Amino acid sequence: MPGDSILHRMDPRAKLVASFYYIGIIFLARSWPAYAVLFVFTMSLVLISKIKLDFFIKGVRPLLWLILFTVLLQIFFTRGGHIYWQWGFLTLTRYGLLNGAYIFMRFVLIIFMSTLLTLTTPPLSLADAIESLLKPLKAIRFPVYEVALMLSIALRFVPTLMDETTKIMNAQRARGVDFGEGGLFKQMKAIVPILIPLFVSSFNRADDLATAMEARGYQGGEGRSKYRILKWQTMDSLAMVAMAILTVILIVLR
Amino acid sequence: MLMNSKKIIQVEHLKYEYPQSNQHLALNDLSVEINAGEWVAIIGHNGSGKSTFAKSLNGLLDLQNGSIVIDGLPLAMETVWEIRKKIGMVFQNPDNQFVGATVEDDVAFGLENQGIERAIMQTRVTDAIERVGMTDYTKREPSRLSGGQKQRVALAGIIAQQPEILILDEATSMLDPEGRREVLETIHQLKQETNMTVLSITHDIDEAASADRIIILDDGQVVDQGTPAEIFAYGQRLMALGLDVPYPEKLKAALTTLAVPMPSEYLTTERMVDYLWTLHSKM
Numbered sequence: 001m002p003g004d005s006i007l008h009r010m011d012p013r014a015k016l017v018a019s020f021y022y023i024g025i026i027f028l029a030r031s032w033p034a035y036a037v038l039f040v041f042t043m044s045l046v047l048i049s050k051i052k053l054d055f056f057i058k059g060v061r062p063l064l065w066l067i068l069f070t071v072l073l074q075i076f077f078t079r080g081g082h083i084y085w086q087w088g089f090l091t092l093t094r095y096g097l098l099n100g101a102y103i104f105m106r107f108v109l110i111i112f113m114s115t116l117l118t119l120t121t122p123p124l125s126l127a128d129a130i131e132s133l134l135k136p137l138k139a140i141r142f143p144v145y146e147v148a149l150m151l152s153i154a155l156r157f158v159p160t161l162m163d164e165t166t167k168i169m170n171a172q173r174a175r176g177v178d179f180g181e182g183g184l185f186k187q188m189k190a191i192v193p194i195l196i197p198l199f200v201s202s203f204n205r206a207d208d209l210a211t212a213m214e215a216r217g218y219q220g221g222e223g224r225s226k227y228r229i230l231k232w233q234t235m236d237s238l239a240m241v242a243m244a245i246l247t248v249i250l251i252v253l254r
Numbered sequence: 255m256l257m258n259s260k261k262i263i264q265v266e267h268l269k270y271e272y273p274q275s276n277q278h279l280a281l282n283d284l285s286v287e288i289n290a291g292e293w294v295a296i297i298g299h300n301g302s303g304k305s306t307f308a309k310s311l312n313g314l315l316d317l318q319n320g321s322i323v324i325d326g327l328p329l330a331m332e333t334v335w336e337i338r339k340k341i342g343m344v345f346q347n348p349d350n351q352f353v354g355a356t357v358e359d360d361v362a363f364g365l366e367n368q369g370i371e372r373a374i375m376q377t378r379v380t381d382a383i384e385r386v387g388m389t390d391y392t393k394r395e396p397s398r399l400s401g402g403q404k405q406r407v408a409l410a411g412i413i414a415q416q417p418e419i420l421i422l423d424e425a426t427s428m429l430d431p432e433g434r435r436e437v438l439e440t441i442h443q444l445k446q447e448t449n450m451t452v453l454s455i456t457h458d459i460d461e462a463a464s465a466d467r468i469i470i471l472d473d474g475q476v477v478d479q480g481t482p483a484e485i486f487a488y489g490q491r492l493m494a495l496g497l498d499v500p501y502p503e504k505l506k507a508a509l510t511t512l513a514v515p516m517p518s519e520y521l522t523t524e525r526m527v528d529y530l531w532t533l534h535s536k537m
Contacts, residue, residue, distance in 0.1 A: 124355045156355045159397035208350035211314055215343040216353075216411065217335060217367040225369045227362035227379070 006235060007049045007120040012129035014236035018243055019117040023110050025247050034253040035105050041246060042112050051119055059115035060108060067107045075100035124228075127151040132230055145221025153209070161202065168197050262418060262451050263288040263311065268320035270306055270474070280306040282474035284320070290418070293445060293452040295465035295482075297497055303474035304455045308423045311453075312341045325418055339368065342412030344425040348404035352396040357388060357407050360396070364415045382414035383407075385447070386440050402433025406440055413444065420444070422454040426461060434458065459486075459500045463522065470495065483520035502526040 002008075007015070029035050046056060060067070074096065081094030121129075131148030138144050169179065172193050179190050263286070270281040280303045288294050298304045309315045311322060313334040322329040324337045342364075345351045354360030361382055365375045383389055386406040396404055405425055412420060422441070426434040438461060445452055454461055462468050462482065469479040472495055478485065486492070486503045493499060499507075502523050506516050514533075521529060 124359075152355050152359075153353065156352070156396065159395070160349055163397070205347075205350045208345065208347055209353065211309075212343075212345055212351035213353055213363075215312060215314060215338060215341075215345075216364040216415070217338050218363075219335065219367065223369045224366045225372060225375065227359060227366055227372065227375055229372065 003050055003120065005048055005050045005120070007045065007116070009235070010120075010239065011230055011232050011236045012121050012125040013132055013230060014232070014239050015117055015121055016126065016129045016133065018239050019113055021243050022113050022246075025243075025250055026106055026109055028247070028250040028254055029106075030102070030254050034250050035102065037246070037249055037253065038109055039105070042109050042116075045116055046112065049116060049120055051116075055119060056112050056115050059111050063107070063111060067104065070107070071100045071104050074103050123155045124152060125230075127155060128228055128230055143221065145224065149221070157205070160205075161198070164201060165194060165198060168194050259289045259291060261287050262290040262292075262325050263453070264321075264323040265307075265311075266321045268307070268310060268317075268322065270303075270310060270315060270318055272306075279474050281310065284471075284474060284476060286469065286476065288451060288453065290325075290451055291449045292467065293454070293465045295462035295468045296453065296455045296471060297457070297459075297462050297468060298471035298477075299495060299497060302471040304471050305423055306474075307471065308343070308421050308453070308455045311421065312338050312343065339415065340417050341419045341421060342415055342417040343421045343423060344405060344408045344412065346424040346427055348401045348408070348428060349396065351408055352404055355395060356392070357383065357394050357396075357399070357410075358392050360407055361411045361414050364411050368415070378414045378416075379410075382410040385413055385444070386410045400433060401429045402436040405429065405433065405437045409437070409440055409444065413448075417450070419451045419453065422452070422456070422461075424455055424457060427457055434461075438464070459497070463500060463520065470497070481520075483518075486520045487518065 026038060029038055046053065075092065076090045076096065078096040078099045079091060079093055080096075081098075083091055083093050084097075085092040118126075127148060130151065131144060134142065134144045134147070172190075173179070177190055177193060180187065182190075265284060265286045268281050268284040269279055271277065271279050280301075282303075284303070284307065286307075296304045296307065306315065310317065311324065311329075313329055317329055325340050327333050327337055327340075329337055352360055353363045358379055361379045362375055365378060370378075380389075380392075383392055386409050388403065388406055388410060391399065391403065391407075396407075399407070408425075420441075426437050429437060441452065441454075442464065444450065452465075454465065456462055463486070465482060467479060468482055468485045470477045470485065470492075477495065478488075486500060500520075500523075502521050502525075505526065506521065510516050517529065
């Protein structure tokens with residue numbers, strides 16, 4: 001999602017590290033005040049990003065059933081504290097309700113935060129950030145550059161392959177294939193004539209691409225310079241400090 | 255044509271056989287010399303060996319037999335990367351040679367490979383993108399570009415690397431007429447500005463017509479070569495080789511049989527029109 005907030009302009013490395021760290025420290029919170037702090041923190045970030053709340057709520061929707069299932073499991077199977085209601089093996093206790101509410105908050109906060117990361121950072125920047133963060137792994141001969149290039153090429157080819165899929169589907173429709181009709185087995189069978197041509201053409205593309213890369217002097221990651229560079233700014237250091245402060249607050253409030 | 259200039263490409267007795275091809279030679283004792291600054295078109299029907307020839311020049315296919323010398327440098331294992339710096343190649347499929355995630359990233363790809371400093375890279379990339387007229391699209395992703403635009407980006411990537419030779423391996427064959435015109439115009443303009451040596455492998459007779467010299471390949475051998483005017487005058491023979499003759503040439507042949515006086519040299523469509531409407535003019 002294009003935009004020009006402070007969050008958009010932050011170094012993707014800072015955003016990536018901070019988001020993962022945040023998801024980690026959410027699990028420190030075990031009291032209402034702690035969750036209140038986290039909630040306010042997340043909401044202020046959403047405000048700063050200037051992205052409409054709708055997008056975040058949309059992020060929650062696909063996971064709704066998972067959230068509901070987990071929350072209900074917590075509510076009915078946690079024992080302890082005052083018992084409000086009991087029926088067979090199902091009990092509704094104070095701790096159960098409390099845990100259910102906590103889990104729900106955790107889910108929502110984690111989804112909001114990861115949505116924030118993906119909405120304010122282009123995929124390519126994320127790939128750059130991953131490359132930069134994985135650099136220490138070069139010591140154990142992990143092919144960092146190659147993996148990063150693979151990642152960026154994969155991202156670049158997503159729309160191309162989507163176009164191709166549409167084309168193949170249309171071609172198969174013209175030959176009378178019905179997609180989205182019939183039982184599960186029939187639908188699965190209808191996918192085969194899409195996947196096989198897509199697979200074959202992907203291999204052809206990969207072959208062409210490799211030839212073109214070689215012709216342009218690609219000899220592997222060693223000795224390459226970088227056109228895109230990442231800049232760590234004061235803002236990014238401040239974000240790290242904010243995370244540290246948040247950790248302290250959460251430890252105090254737990 | 256530049257007669258006494260230096261030979262930038264020297265190919266002697268080149269043979270190439272694809273694996274599992276039953277000893278059919280894709281290139282059969284091919285010898286070609288190309289001068290620096292020359293524009294040569296290589297035409298031939300499918301399977302005549304023209305693409306194999308192009309891919310042999312920068313070592314994309316292993317040298318099996320014969321010798322290739324590029325700008326005084328014999329092609330071998332040790333020199334192949336040096337030679338690839340001298341040759342820029344644009345391929346047929348616009349999508350399958352676009353490596354970068356955006357226009358500028360793609361133009362920078364070849365420079366990154368050479369380990370060129372970032373400051374120099376930035377000026378060269380900006381300059382190259384401007385030369386092909388894509389400045390407004392610098393940050394665009396390839397999926398939002400037309401085929402012709404993608405090929406122009408591919409050209410920019412080559413300009414940024416500043417090679418001596420540009421090889422077009424059927425670079426316009428997958429484009430619509432508009433895209434083809436755009437790309438050819440860009441190549442013409444580049445040729446004028448840089449005096450690069452251009453080698454275009456093509457089916458497109460109009461593309462071949464812009465060359466200084468045309469080489470016809472058939473069965474991995476040079477069948478004939480000459481200026482576009484000389485070659486297109488063959489008419490029937492070209493068709494026998496599975497090649498098309500430009501429309502003005504067909505018209506010329508048809509009019510000649512009707513005893514209309516016609517000039518012997520090759521006429522482009524425009525010049526043919528001019529010729530025809532002034533044919534009976536006494537002014």
